[in-house]
Amino acid sequence: MRDLQPSQLLISAAKLRRIESKFDTSHAHGVPPVPVRDAGGRPMLTDGHTRAFALYRGGADRIRVYDDTDDLDWEAYAICVHWCVEEGIEWVGDLDGRVVSPEEFERRWLLRCRRMHEELASRRGVGS
DSSP: OTTTTOOOSSSEEEEEEEHHHHHHSOOOGOOEEEEEEESSSEESSSSHHHHHHHHHHHTSOOOEEEOSSOOOOHHHHHHHHHHHHHHHHSSGGGGGEEEEEEHHIIIIHHHHHHHHHHHHHHHTTOOO
């Protein structure tokens, strides 16, 4: 779990509660696997941050992963990873203390991502 680079700065408390009530977060097989992609020789979480964090909180030392084969916007992911590294988030455990209300998650993370995607689309000439 320590080798997985997050690409998200915050965790929604409501989503975390749902996952912790639905799954056995004390071991890797209690939670569905999370998608990862290689990011410069290091696996990066492309999704499943809340599941991974729930396992961490539950005391699990491993997590099941699978290769994410979706067509992803690598420039956007690179920006998100850069934000994470800037804020000292280099593994799932670094998200400790970053569990926020759904409203704060929307305002501080989802809105930031939407703005970033809009800026990328504008720079790329998408929608013109």
